[in-house]
Amino acid sequence: MSDSPGSGPPPPPPRPLPRQQATPQTTALRQRLAELRGPSVAPQPLDARALAALAANPGCERRALLDGAGVNKTVLAQALGSPSDFGQSQFAFMRGNAFEARVKADGGADLMRLLAECTGTAEPADVAVPDLAAAGPQGRAARTALALREATEAGGWTLFDHPMLVLEVAGSPAYLEPDAVVVDPAGRWTVIEIKSFPMIDASADAAKVGAAARQSAVYVLALERIAAHTPGASVHDRALLVCPKDFSNLPTASAVDVRKQLAVTRRQLARLTRIEDIAAALPEGTTFDPGLPPAELTAAVESVGAAYAPECLAACELAFHCRTRARGAGAVEALGRGVRGELGGLTTVDAVLAAAHGEEGDPSDPTVAALRRAAALRAEALGSAAC
Known part of the structure; x- marks a missing residue:
């Protein structure tokens, strides 16, 4: 005999979907990130591809903050005058x-x-x-x-x-x-x-x-x-x-x-620094709104530390801007992470050349000694070639 409609125990009520409760701290952070992004700029969602690239360079506070705030780095790079063709056609x-x-x-x-x-x-x-x-x-x-x-x-x-x-x-x-x-x-x-x-x-x-x-x-x-x-x-x-x-x-x-x-x-x-800690260290009124004058926008971007490496060219829309800045400052990071690790406390190309030529540096430092030895071998090779 089939059950008539409505007979038997009632079905259990559906389980409610879990909801994440907003706290005053998260609300304040969202407001702060919206200010950094710009009042009229929609947030850019952080996808797994960007997250994987961020995890590959955890020391870059600039990318962590911009991605966390939902800043469109492609538009930002264009506004900075360093457009990138990074991305899928x-x-x-x-x-x-x-x-x-x-x-x-x-x-x-x-x-x-x-x-x-x-x-x-x-x-x-x-x-x-x-x-x-x-x-x-x-x-x-x-x-x-x-x-x-x-x-x-x-x-x-x-x-x-x-x-x-x-x-x-x-x-x-x-x-x-x-x-x-x-x-x-x-x-x-x-x-x-x-x-x-x-x-x-x-x-x-x-x-x-x-x-x-x-x-x-x-x-x-x-x-x-x-x-x-x-x-x-x-x-x-x-x-x-x-x-x-x-x-x-x-x-x-x-x-x-x-x-x-x-x-x-x-x-x-x-290892990533928390976004609120990075945002709290910024000057008051900092924003990455692409509608700002280029000079103001550049100053805002430069107020956040970056960790540029040549690998960024294949993973970040701001790579050309960061590379130009790194080269302008003579930073050894522009030569690659491997070179940066070998040079120890020598952080600029000028400091490396001065150490190699015996103008600066402690001779007992293994890095300085290796640079001077390399410079001597180069000079000897060039002298032999000239003969």
């Missing part, structure tokens, strides 16, 4: 979106097949795809966290399409959006990264794979915060990298071990 962006749509078509059938092949499991016949829609990034992050817990409790296969994760960076929340996350029946969460660069003969460009691994490590770190409060959940230390196969548009995949990148990212993010 429109063509590459469209190609990437088209490839991702193909991979996720039919409920992610290709994606789940590739995951099964790389993990050695049977291809799932039934995969749930929850609706993660909510108001604003905070709402989406809360909805994602709740859906991850529910999927783990349910014990089936679940595909999360563009979930929203949150990770605290230097005291400020950063909202991150991986391409996909899969929860398997064992409660293991796997990050999926979909890239448009090709995988030829089962291998791809090492630099691009490394960048994808660092980006995936950021997502893993954010997922670990949720898994820590979810019974039976674990985060896989291997991300699934999906790329076009050879020169076609057919997807192929490879499991990428992100344990090393995860350890580095966790350690580097812990």
